[in-house]
Amino acid sequence: MTTDLTFRAAELDDAAGIARVHIQAWRESYAHLLPAASLAGLEQGPREDRWRKIIAAAASDVWVACRGTDIVGWASAGAGRDDDSPRPRELNGIYVLASEYGSGAGQLLLDAAVGSGGAYLWIAAENPRAFAFYRRNGFVPDGATSAHELVGTAVPILRMVR
Template sequence: MDFTFRRATVDDAQAMAAMHFRSWQESYGHLLPREFFEKQEAGLPQRADRYREFIAAGHPRMLAFDPDGELVGLGAAGEGRDDDRPGEVELFMLYTLERIHGRGVGQALVDALIGDGPAYLWVLDDNPRAQAFYRRNGFVPDGKRQLCDPSWYSLPEHRMVRPGVGL
């Protein structure tokens, strides 16, 4: 694999916001209306500011770059946010650009973020590719379901949990 991985710095925030937006277009373009993406695109400067704030506050993000130095993957994990959290660690986000799917970048990000320990995550119901990836990593649905925020058109999502690989 010719990709490089490192923790994000505040200087990466603008590229992170742009890559995150592009991955949403690729992953959710069939689920959300054009207006959603127009609003998200208009908010890219604010998203970059939020990334700078998160990173400066010590909330790390892991990045993946292709051989040309283009940002192609982004992930974050940390202390779980759910009141009824099934574990201490939550995988908050994992996004890779479509052109590098199947090349091991997502797996390398998961390995860097949570290793093989216990964790949980939320995934959209209509995201079979991501669900299959998470199942290969030992995650299974735990029965908890919710609707996304109305800004995400209340898309349904469910929680997946793993006790840890080999545990």
């Protein structure tokens, strides 16, 4: 793989690229969790609008990983949203295209989003690749569980803290 992988803070013009990665990464990562029809029905326009609002609001930090000029991953983090936040900083999301697995893009994004200090995140309970990534980065389950609805399907989730 070439070494033209970079990362930077997201800009409003990145909303389309972030939305594209968001949709493709869900299709690649959640095929075992979500109905194929639901994943096939994900639409660029609404996701792009949502990302434009998130970036403009600046309530959370959004980072992108780029291969050349193409966005290949993103991460967002901000103040913990849970009433019982175990740490002040929450990783809201991080997704990298499957073609970038092992490239270091995920690590760059995680480091940019939460650094090496304390943080927490919620993860699909049946997401072994992501679970292993977070474990390697010092995150451990704290016993909190819930369910999160993704495109109409309840997905069991668990909280990890560092």
